[in-house]
Amino acid sequence: MQYVNIFMARIFITGSADGLGRMAAQILIGQGHNVVLHARNRKRGEDAMDAVPGAESVLHADLSVIEEMKKLAADVNALGKFDAVIHNAALGYQEQGRGNTPDGLPPVFAINSLAPFVLTCLINPPKRLIYMSSGLHTQGDASLRDLSWNDRKWSGYAAYADSKLHDLILTFTVARHWPNVLSNAVEPGWVATKMGGPNAPDNLEKGAETQAWLAVSEDAAALVSGRYFYHQREKSFLKDAADVETQQRFLAECEAVSGVKFPVNP
16 A cells, blocks of 8 residues: 655544454554554453554543543543544444443444544544445435434344444534544445454455545545545545535434534634
């Protein structure tokens, strides 16, 4: 992977104990950047540090719990300034049933949708933000009805698709309100992670490479905001994600659930 890169950055990556997050961390460290990892608990954090030699440190938080989301943001801020944050942590669509969190939320919504919102609001804004979306976002419900799945019949597949649409909505919301931050989303494709399964046909490395590229590259193609990328190329997306009224509804729903206010002018 070759691209113009003339500075050494500091990057925080959620969900970097394994999968694409860990691969992105390894790529960035290999280029000489400083990376702080994140894992769900201390044991996974120790394993992550073993698997990613050269990582600066690892932070621990269960992103299915709102108070832990808030604590993680405080822990990140305590470490000082970051140039980029990659919101990589996610649950897949194989989850069976609602499996409510201590806050009464489906874990797939809490981890995939709400955690990126809370962390975005509370972590001191970096120069760049990267969010993990999916091609399945096109099947998400843009009405944003019943985000907590209290009334709808549960579908893990639909909940996952919704969450990936939420990530894209958040990407574009940040890009619209925060002109000094480059905010973009990545579709890694159907890749052979724990989530995608061993027979997934897409290129695993390309997903991680695109995350890393958006985090640090000085290529003109990466110095944009409010875009949706697949393998370092811009790709079309569900237009509802760029709709201002949809974005405002999403902010209002997340603020009501989390008690965290989106800073329009951070």
